[in-house]
Amino acid sequence: xxxxxxxxxxxxxxxxxxxxxxxxxxxxxxxxxxxxxxxxxxxxxxxxxxxxxxxxxxxxxxxxxxxxxxxxxxxxxxxxxxxxxxxxxxxxxxxxxxxxxxxxxxxxxxxxxxxxxxxxxxxxxxxxxxxxxxxxxxxxxxxxxxxxxxxxxxxxxxxxxxxxxxxxxxxxxxxxxxx
Amino acid sequence: xxxxxxxxxxxxxxxxxxxxxxxxxxxxxxxxxxxxxxxxxxxxxxxxxxxxxxxxxxxxxxxxxxxxxxxxxxxxxxxxxxxxxxxxxxxxxxxxxxxxxxxxxxxxxxxxxxxxxxxxxxxxxxxxxxxxxxxxxxxxxxxxxxxxxxxxxxxxxxxxxxxxxxxxxxxxxxxxxxxxxxxxxxxxxxxxxxxxxxxxxxxxxxxxxxxxxxxxxxxxxxxxxxxxxxxxxxxxxxxxxxxxxxxxxxxxxxxxxxxxxxxxxxxxxxxxxxxxxxxxxxxxxxxxxxxxxxxxxxxxxxxxxxxxxxxxxxxxxx
Numbered sequence: 001x002x003x004x005x006x007x008x009x010x011x012x013x014x015x016x017x018x019x020x021x022x023x024x025x026x027x028x029x030x031x032x033x034x035x036x037x038x039x040x041x042x043x044x045x046x047x048x049x050x051x052x053x054x055x056x057x058x059x060x061x062x063x064x065x066x067x068x069x070x071x072x073x074x075x076x077x078x079x080x081x082x083x084x085x086x087x088x089x090x091x092x093x094x095x096x097x098x099x100x101x102x103x104x105x106x107x108x109x110x111x112x113x114x115x116x117x118x119x120x121x122x123x124x125x126x127x128x129x130x131x132x133x134x135x136x137x138x139x140x141x142x143x144x145x146x147x148x149x150x151x152x153x154x155x156x157x158x159x160x161x162x163x164x165x166x167x168x169x170x171x172x173x174x175x176x177x178x179x
Numbered sequence: 180x181x182x183x184x185x186x187x188x189x190x191x192x193x194x195x196x197x198x199x200x201x202x203x204x205x206x207x208x209x210x211x212x213x214x215x216x217x218x219x220x221x222x223x224x225x226x227x228x229x230x231x232x233x234x235x236x237x238x239x240x241x242x243x244x245x246x247x248x249x250x251x252x253x254x255x256x257x258x259x260x261x262x263x264x265x266x267x268x269x270x271x272x273x274x275x276x277x278x279x280x281x282x283x284x285x286x287x288x289x290x291x292x293x294x295x296x297x298x299x300x301x302x303x304x305x306x307x308x309x310x311x312x313x314x315x316x317x318x319x320x321x322x323x324x325x326x327x328x329x330x331x332x333x334x335x336x337x338x339x340x341x342x343x344x345x346x347x348x349x350x351x352x353x354x355x356x357x358x359x360x361x362x363x364x365x366x367x368x369x370x371x372x373x374x375x376x377x378x379x380x381x382x383x384x385x386x387x388x389x390x391x392x393x394x395x396x397x398x399x400x401x402x403x404x405x406x407x408x409x410x411x412x413x414x415x416x417x418x419x420x421x422x423x424x425x426x427x428x429x430x431x432x433x434x435x436x437x438x439x440x441x442x443x444x445x446x447x448x449x450x451x452x453x454x455x456x457x458x459x460x461x462x463x464x465x466x467x468x469x470x471x472x473x474x475x476x477x478x479x480x481x482x483x484x485x486x487x488x489x490x491x492x493x494x495x496x497x
Contacts, residue, residue, distance in 0.1 A: 015206035023205075024195040037200060041208050048213025052306060052338030105190055124187040152187075 011051050015044055018061055022068060028121045029072050031110040043068040069122070069136055073114055108158035116151035123148055215276070278303055280470040281478035288350060288475040290314020290493060291483030293331035296470060297348050298486060299479070304461045306338040315492035326352040326473035330492065335439075335456045342451045346439045348465070352473040354427065354434035390427050398459075406430060407467060411459045417448030422455045424462040437466040 022043065026036035047054055047064050054060050109117055115137070122133040123144075130148075134141045278300055286292075294312045301309070314331035332347035372378040392399035396412035403409075410425040419442035426435045438445060439455035439462060457465075470476065 011210065012206040015209065016202045019202045019205050020199055023200040024198050027195045027198055028191055033198065037205075040200065041205055041212065044205065044209030045212035045215075048209050049306075051213070055339065105194055120187070121191075125191045127188065 011048055011055070014055070014060060018064060019044075022064065025065070025121060025125060026068060026072070028109065028125055029068075029114070029117055031106050039068065039072055043071050046071065065126070066136055069118055073118060073137075104159055108155050111158050112151055112154060116147055116154070119144060119147045120151050120155070278464055278468060280468055281476040284477050285472075285474035286477045286480050287316075287318075288327050288329040288473055289316045289480065289483060290329055290331050290491065291486060291489060292475045292480040293329040293348060293350060293483075294333060294486050294489065295482035296475060296479040297331050297346065297465070298333055299482075300465045300468070301333065301335060301346055301457065304464070305335070305456055307336050307340070307456065309333040309486075310336055310343045311488050311490070312486045313490040313492055317493075328352060328473075329475075337452075337456050340452060344440055344442065344452050344456060345444065346456060347437070347445070348471075349434070349436040350471045351434040351436075353432050390425060396423075404467070409463060409467065411463055413459070414446070416442065416446060417450070419448050419450035420455055421445050422457065422459050422462055424459060424466045426463075426466040431472075433472060435466045435471045437462045 019040065023036055023040045026039040026043075027033055030036045030039055043064060046067050047060070054063055057063055109120070112120070118137060119133060122128045122136060123130075128136070130141045130144050133148075134144045137144070139147075280296070280300070291312075291314060293316075294314045298309050298312075301307075311334045312332065314329065316329040317327055329350045330347070332345050334343040335346050336343035390401065390408045390410050392401055392410070392412065395414060396410075397415060399410065399412035401408065401410050406428065408427045408429070410423075410427075412423055414421045414423065419440065421438060421440045421442070423436065423438045427433070439457040441450055441452040441455045443449040443451050470479075
């Protein structure tokens with residue numbers, strides 16, 4: 001499927017069109033906005049280094065998201081090696097939401113392994129299918145289902161029995177663009 | 180609110196839905212870091228799958244392959260017709276990473292060796308490939324007053340571009356600046372006119388010293404650095420832009436001129452690319468290197484035998 005990202009043939013325009021969404025994914029993965037900024041910039045730097053080819057691909061956006069995930073999971077991904085649960089509300093967080101809930105969720109995410117976190121973010125934030133998630137992470141679809149169930153269970157455990165935060169194991173229907 | 184299958188997404192949105200980042204800074208920083216990544220890879224993207232000539236530069240190994248095609252790619256028509264706006268001279272902020280050159284024993288310079296060196300250096304500055312080469316050299320006989328000179332050109336196709344445009348270098352040892360330090364004004368006097376009366380027509384304004392910002396040199400700067408005179412400027416031919424950096428070493432009388440264009444050929448108006456593949460600063464970084472002279476590192480001479488296709492202009496010298 002041809003990528004319809006506006007300005008895909010111009011790197012700066014591409015960053016402006018996709019940067020906010022990519023940063024938000026990075027924020028969920030990292031749990032800290034400084035680390036998320038580092039991860040996002042590292043990702044775009046790698047994309048720029050190959051921009052001549054990337055911009056001619058079917059989906060520069062999908063390629064960039066894959067680079068983000070791989071960079072996040074890589075041992076040499078960030079200048080700062082330590083990750084820590086967020087201890088403050090990220091800038092610009094949605095108004096009207098209980099800040100306690102936001103903190104609990106981010107802290108609970110931070111307690112997962114990077115791979116489990118990646119599965120949840122891909123499946124429930126980016127709404128990717130099991131198959132897409134498996135392809136991005138380089139694992140089998142069965143492994144994605146197992147890891148997803150396990151991560152959800154751990155999330156529930158960390159969040160406690162608050163009825164407002166109970167989760168089901170039924171993932172949303174995939175709305176992610178196909179590659 | 181009890182979560183259902185979409186609630187985790189909503190909870191994620193609650194946390195990060197309003198989060199933002201400085202996109203302008205992000206793009207600029209990514210571009211800067213990305214350029215460093217490209218240089219770090221140090222692969223000269225010369226097309227071809229034939230056996231590569233390995234050139235050792237500064238301890239890192241750089242592969243130089245063979246170009247598969249003879250002529251430069253034909254230029255596609257510029258969209259929307261002729262370009263009406265000539266861009267202002269581009270002077271990017273200089274990068275911090277120095278260019279690396281081969282070292283070791285040196286041999287008499289040739290066009291091929293100069294082309295190999297130029298390819299190495301352009302490849303360190305830009306992501307792309309060279310499609311063709313040309314060059315020449317003079318071979319002074321024993322006791323000759325003038326040392327060997329060389330010239331080389333390559334047709335560079337930047338990554339993501341459909342066209343290749345020339346980048347060239349002239350290496351002229353023994354260039355005597357005194358001979359061309361000033362071009363006198365020129366007048367044409369018709370019958371009945373005289374210089375004394377001041378009625379003759381000026382046809383040649385005083386050009387000033389050769390290494391100066393003469394008329395027609397746009398965005399021109401003259402700097403003195405490390406004993407060198409460096410003149411950087413652009414020449415515009417219609418919408419086409421030639422970028423030239425002219426370096427003169429008065430102590431050794433060595434002159435090195437490096438140029439790039441967005442046209443099919445220098446000094447023509449046949450613009451085929453958005454801009455020349457190298458900035459004035461990048462051209463300067465090539466021109467000021469101490470690798471140039473009547474001799475050149477043997478590593479480039481060895482690599483020069485592998486650059487192809489190569490047109491030898493030496494055959495045209497009288």
